Amino acid sequence: MVQTDIQPASPNLTNFDLKSYLEVKKEFVEQSIDKSLPIQEPEKIYEAMRYSLLAGGKRLRPILCLATVELLGENENIAVPTACALEMIHTMSLIHDDLPAMDNDDYRRGRLTNHKVYGEDIAILAGDGLLAYSFEYVAQETVNVSADKIVKVLAILGKAVGANGLVGGQVMDLDCEGKSDVTAQTLSSIHRRKTGALLEACVSSGAVLSGAKDSDLQRLSTYAQNIGLAFQIVDDILDVTATSEQLGKTAGKDISAQKATYPKIWGIETSRVKAQELIDNAIAQLNIYGEKALPLQAIAQYIINRTN
């Protein structure tokens, strides 16, 4: 939570119409990912990949990437392949996390999980296929950006998935199941990898594609780290307070799986306060950009107010 260059928040933040903004962006992202993965031979694997990739969701990761590019004054088209890749990577991690050998989930976003529909073998391969294709798609389809920036983005994506990102976070998470002595520090270290790394990759890849200065990159990374942690705290709170219907997945699962969560360590009220502090800081990081920062700032606010 580095607080540098803090300037007053734009008075327009409360008036910004985030709902319309997200609707327009989500529609654009849906169309882009639909086009990114046409069905070819062998059809079964493409269908399995598309089943999960096009299963809805908030599309928060691609939207963060595109909004970062616009904040920095560039055309979002330079980041469309990267935005699609971020959603492919996110989808891959959901498919693999849901497997019987991992979290063993039957439902995701209100629909049967990938392995419940296609079988475990195909679900594993669909995840592998999406992961590989995410890199291929960025390398093949990114236009109007110099190759050295594309190479940097591919390194950022790889790092966000690897043992210091999604994969490492899931390993630590599995390791903590059933343990009663998990500290807030360990929990943050898990979520920095499991949620934070990819969210940070969304803004930093957008920033790199836009040719951002180091100082911009630093501010945007801090923003992303803060919303990443807040996102996870809110996720943990919702697991306790929301219904399965609201979440589109099994509620109360953290408790039954004896998972370490923030509400368990801090209680629900303190968890809410800490999440709010993180969001306030995230918003403050971007005040320097004025009006252009409104979408990213409103997204930060939305993260804490969401109900699913």
Next chain:
Amino acid sequence: MVQTDIQPASPNLTNFDLKSYLEVKKEFVEQSIDKSLPIQEPEKIYEAMRYSLLAGGKRLRPILCLATVELLGENENIAVPTACALEMIHTMSLIHDDLPAMDNDDYRRGRLTNHKVYGEDIAILAGDGLLAYSFEYVAQETVNVSADKIVKVLAILGKAVGANGLVGGQVMDLDCEGKSDVTAQTLSSIHRRKTGALLEACVSSGAVLSGAKDSDLQRLSTYAQNIGLAFQIVDDILDVTATSEQLGKTAGKDISAQKATYPKIWGIETSRVKAQELIDNAIAQLNIYGEKALPLQAIAQYIINRTN
């Protein structure tokens, strides 16, 4: 099997000391992949990744990449990160193929498979981690090569893994299990993806890094397609004729799993003849390069003469 620019084979091919060549290259590859993946936190996942990555094997894929760079007159150092990445990708595919939900293998290269040692959850994640890291490593570590070539290599790697490569091949393979009416054409289409795509990526990535002309790329790709198919035919023959001890994995598994194989379709003798034709063609493709082609030509010969 396109036969263009065929020139007489070098009389030195039979005198080329492939054994020493492979020993030196293998040692260099072992050291390079060992250095590529130091253990960090969380240690368990790095250990699992290293367990399979450093489990021996012929290191044929990285060697093919490095030999291609040398054939084209460049320094192999430009391709070391890519060579390591190719072995990471190959290892990932072995870890995931061995899982209970797929081929359910307990042994690989004479040692317990990854999931038998670390559990299914970690084995899935170790594969994911290796796949993601392969791209990160090429993007991060490749030096003395222009960024546009690195982007092309990353696209080649992604394509070799995806639904038109390893992943698609495994899907089609699983689909054919127990079917008695698999044609030679279907089988070749499976193996073009499952074995051929990555072998072709080894030489084409080496060629791209070396700044090869289209005509060189075409010749080298044809070489790789031929040795890829021959490799698989020989694999199928060995599954029938070799012992588990010789193979370091369960022999006779194709028959017990009712897999379609070349010996089943063509018989062992015809399979041998076809493999020899493919190898002869692969060798002929490279005659135009004279002495410089000896390593790749000798590797082609070795593929048909190997006993494990």
